[in-house]
Amino acid sequence: MAGHHRLDDIHQRIEKSCANCDRSPSSVSLIAVSKTFDTDAIEPLLVAGHRVFGENRVQEAQTKWPALKERYHDIELHLIGPLQSNKTADAVALFDVIHTVDRPKIARSLVKEMERQQKPCRLLVQVNTGEEPQKAGIPPRETLSFVQSCKNEHGLAIEGLMAIPPFEENPGPHFALLRKLANECRVRHLSMGMSADFETAIEFGASMVRVGSALFGDR
Ligand SMILES: *Cc1c(COP(=O)(O)O)cnc(C)c1O
Numbered sequence: 001m002a003g004h005h006r007l008d009d010i011h012q013r014i015e016k017s018c019a020n021c022d023r024s025p026s027s028v029s030l031i032a033v034s035k036t037f038d039t040d041a042i043e044p045l046l047v048a049g050h051r052v053f054g055e056n057r058v059q060e061a062q063t064k065w066p067a068l069k070e071r072y073h074d075i076e077l078h079l080i081g082p083l084q085s086n087k088t089a090d091a092v093a094l095f096d097v098i099h100t101v102d103r104p105k106i107a108r109s110l111v112k113e114m115e116r117q118q119k120p121c122r123l124l125v126q127v128n129t130g131e132e133p134q135k136a137g138i139p140p141r142e143t144l145s146f147v148q149s150c151k152n153e154h155g156l157a158i159e160g161l162m163a164i165p166p167f168e169e170n171p172g173p174h175f176a177l178l179r180k181l182a183n184e185c186r187v188r189h190l191s192m193g194m195s196a197d198f199e200t201a202i203e204f205g206a207s208m209v210r211v212g213s214a215l216f217g218d219r
Pocket residue numbers: 033035056080081164193194195196210211212213214
């Protein structure tokens with residue numbers, strides 16, 4: 001299927017999931033995850049009117065998006081991969097939304113860069129719901145205090161939480177945990193659900209789903 005036909009298909013599946021749980025489709029934002037795909041693969045989606053994209057590496061995004069942002073003006077670019085503090089300046093310059101705030105050092109360097117560049121980014125905190133040692137994110141039990149310290153110590157407004165459940169587990173309990181934590185933290189957005197499980201994530205309240213291979217094909 002060509003990229004824009006896949007886009008129609010994913011929109012229909014989002015609408016159907018929303019209908020199943022009495023949600024409005026406008027409450028779910030589809031982030032098209034274009035990592036590893038080049039401009040030729042991305043452009044059909046832009047031509048079809050899609051504007052919300054996600055990348056997981058700052059350096060890779062820098063090779064594609066500045067040129068595309070010049071040609072299509074209202075692009076909303078999301079960083080969904082780990083952020084190193086030496087990449088914060090580049091991330092703030094290029095991205096509109098950062099999903100992976102997960103430690104005080106990153107919070108501090110984001111404050112500094114957003115101030116210096118006069119460029120506010122929308123921010124989410126990544127939670128390691130499965131407490132996997134190799135995975136980024138704040139542990140569930142530290143989430144509330146971290147979100148509060150972002151606000152009280154750094155003056156950062158956190159808009160939501162993001163998680164990547166363990167690959168081999170049923171994602172439902174992880175989505176439920178993320179929703180519970182977001183309620184405790186009083187943040188609005190839930191970034192959860194990928195190609196294999198975005199419909200389940202919507203039933204658990206996802207407001208942002210991150211879909212890559214179902215839109216662009218296998219990586
Ligand atoms: C790659 C990636 C996705 C998209 O994964 P698919 O299974 O291809 O839909 C979503 N979220 C994150 C953080 C990713 O790195």
